[in-house]
Amino acid sequence: MSITGGLYLAQALKAYGVDHVFFMDAILRRSLIEMENLGIRRILTHSEKAAAYMADGYARAGYKPGVCMSQSVGAANLAAGLQDAYLGHSPVIALTGRQVASNQYKNAYQEVDHAPLFQSVTRFSGRVDEVSQLPHLLRTAFRQAMCSTPRPVHLDIAGHTGDVIASQLIDQSVVTDPAFKRFTPFRPRPSINQLVLLRDALARAQRPLMVVDKGAMESRAEKVIETISHFANIAVIGSLDAKAVLREDDPWFAGVAGTYSRSCANEIFQKADLILFLGSDTGDQITAGWTLPSQNVDVIQIDIDPFELGRNFPNATLVHADVRETLRELLEMGVQHDRPIWAQEIKESVHKWRAVAKTYWEQESQPIHPGQLCHVLSNSLPNNAVLFADTGYSSEWSGTLIEMKHSSQRFIRAAGSLGWAFPASLGAKCALADTPVFCFTGDGGFMYHQAELETARRWGIKTITVVNNNGQLAQGAPNIDAVYKNRPETGKDDIHVYRDTDFAALAKVFDCEGIRVEHPSQIKVAIEKALLSEFPVVIDVVTDPKAKPLAGAPRRKA
Numbered sequence: 001m002s003i004t005g006g007l008y009l010a011q012a013l014k015a016y017g018v019d020h021v022f023f024m025d026a027i028l029r030r031s032l033i034e035m036e037n038l039g040i041r042r043i044l045t046h047s048e049k050a051a052a053y054m055a056d057g058y059a060r061a062g063y064k065p066g067v068c069m070s071q072s073v074g075a076a077n078l079a080a081g082l083q084d085a086y087l088g089h090s091p092v093i094a095l096t097g098r099q100v101a102s103n104q105y106k107n108a109y110q111e112v113d114h115a116p117l118f119q120s121v122t123r124f125s126g127r128v129d130e131v132s133q134l135p136h137l138l139r140t141a142f143r144q145a146m147c148s149t150p151r152p153v154h155l156d157i158a159g160h161t162g163d164v165i166a167s168q169l170i171d172q173s174v175v176t177d178p179a180f181k182r183f184t185p186f187r188p189r190p191s192i193n194q195l196v197l198l199r200d201a202l203a204r205a206q207r208p209l210m211v212v213d214k215g216a217m218e219s220r221a222e223k224v225i226e227t228i229s230h231f232a233n234i235a236v237i238g239s240l241d242a243k244a245v246l247r248e249d250d251p252w253f254a255g256v257a258g259t260y261s262r263s264c265a266n267e268i269f270q271k272a273d274l275i276l277f278l279g280s281d282t283g284d285q286i287t288a289g290w291t292l293p294s295q296n297v298d299v300i301q302i303d304i305d306p307f308e309l310g311r312n313f314p315n316a317t318l319v320h321a322d323v324r325e326t327l328r329e330l331l332e333m334g335v336q337h338d339r340p341i342w343a344q345e346i347k348e349s350v351h352k353w354r355a356v357a358k359t360y361w362e363q364e365s366q367p368i369h370p371g372q373l374c375h376v377l378s379n380s381l382p383n384n385a386v387l388f389a390d391t392g393y394s395s396e397w398s399g400t401l402i403e404m405k406h407s408s409q410r411f412i413r414a415a416g417s418l419g420w421a422f423p424a425s426l427g428a429k430c431a432l433a434d435t436p437v438f439c440f441t442g443d444g445g446f447m448y449h450q451a452e453l454e455t456a457r458r459w460g461i462k463t464i465t466v467v468n469n470n471g472q473l474a475q476g477a478p479n480i481d482a483v484y485k486n487r488p489e490t491g492k493d494d495i496h497v498y499r500d501t502d503f504a505a506l507a508k509v510f511d512c513e514g515i516r517v518e519h520p521s522q523i524k525v526a527i528e529k530a531l532l533s534e535f536p537v538v539i540d541v542v543t544d545p546k547a548k549p550l551a552g553a554p555r556r557k558a
Contacts, residue, residue, distance in 0.1 A: 006030030006166030023069040052081025057424030062431030072160040073110035079117040087415035091145035097162035123151035131168035187322035209272035214241035215279020221324035261552035264353035374401035390421035396549035419448025453510035456536035507538035
């Protein structure tokens with residue numbers, strides 16, 4: 001029996017387990033109408049970029065593909081929103097409309113070439129010129145998005161709203177590949193020779209260290225990392241993406257390393273005599289600008305993505321395999337070792353750092369010190385909470401001073417796009433309806449997509465957004481101060497300072513819950529109230545604009 005391309009698309013998404021799509025009108029309206037009958041929620045946003053961020057948060061939180069859509073003229077905005085998904089290893093499937101082939105190169109209304117826009121932010125970008133291509137290209141899109149390291153993909157669908165394809169008839173039943181509903185779909189195993197090499201390297205090492213990154217978290221390797229760390233006495237540090245790999249009280253865990261980091265983690269990174277990079281891109285952030293680890297230290301890199309192996313460490317031993325499977329099989333071989341000196345060094349380094357951090361956590365000044373905000377938030381997060389953090393100072397404050405005290409808590413951060421965290425947290429809540437979802441952002445970051453409060457209220461997406469409101473883009477202030485040294489400062493604030501904004505009052509305009517916090521004693525009460533609210537909540541915390549995060553590595557100069 002023939003069905004329309006619109007119905008085929010809706011049925012295919014349903015078959016792949018997609019229960020939300022995020023879009024900016026006008027796109028694939030025939031499909032959207034069919035989705036209603038299939039129980040797929042259609043989340044209309046206020047910008048294409050926000051739609052991409054929501055699909056990204058949905059994908060990262062739910063370990064499954066997220067879908068975002070826009071018409072032809074919105075394609076450039078949608079592509080811009082995929083940068084964070086690409087850098088953050090998120091399987092977002094972007095659908096755009098475009099003018100049909102006969103209208104190309106004729107100055108068709110609102111049309112530019114889409115291919116270059118998506119080239120650098122997707123693994124695959126394909127054109128659907130006729131409805132008969134739809135089954136094959138949809139399967140290709142899901143496969144490309146989910147294989148190996150997850151990445152965004154793009155399908156450009158004929159018709160500036162995609163409805164040329166959606167209105168055509170297709171005589172084919174829906175065929176999907178169930179393996180690509182969730183990641184990681186395939187888990188390559190290490191060879192016996194590689195396992196023996198790993199076992200022998202650990203036996204020789206006096207100060208072994210696992211550097212955990214986003215690939216290990218995508219593998220959901222937390223439990224086996226904890227087990228092998230305790231069994232073989234191996235230290236653990238993480239990137240920001242792996243901040244929640246172990247609980248804060250784990251004796252072998254030193255927290256986030258690199259930049260936006262803890263000094264104790266970097267000290268341990270420097271001292272280690274064997275480094276196991278687990279699912280790491282070995283980029284400048286985890287290595288503090290490639291100054292870590294020490295030169296000539298033995299490096300082993302384990303990754304599911306062969307293109308990451310040896311990228312920045314040409315002399316590393318390379319293991320092309322899934323992190324979880326590799327560590328599990330290594331445990332079965334037997335790798336138990338006692339390393340009391342290494343354990344003591346880690347304990348002392350972490351204790352020294354916590355003594356300094358305590359001075360930040362116990363700040364009870366007014367305006368509120370962000371360290372105090374982080375401390376109270378750490379003690380107030382529900383045991384199963386997911387915390388989304390924006391980039392910049394939001395990543396620095398949360399990455400260093402917010403503590404993940406329960407193994408079921410998760411920390412997901414922006415890969416670099418300011419303003420990402422709030423819409424991403426809304427997408428995450430769509431994927432995790434029964435899980436408390438928090439967003440930690442600054443005033444600058446929240447302003448990017450504050451209109452999505454209306455989206456949250458319209459759809460009942462109940463997140464809790466904590467705004468570190470210091471009235472400025474504070475991360476750039478030290479560099480701006482340096483440039484203005486010995487100069488008149490009359491125009492300095494023009495570059496990075498905002499007007500005072502009451503985001504609690506703004507939330508109320510959108511019929512959401514808004515709570516203004518101006519004294520440290522109000523933070524805990526505000527969080528408790530937010531958890532009890534049935535509406536989306538914004539907690540607007542007025543903080544000290546001069547406060548600077550506890551740096552674990554030398555700050556970069558602009």
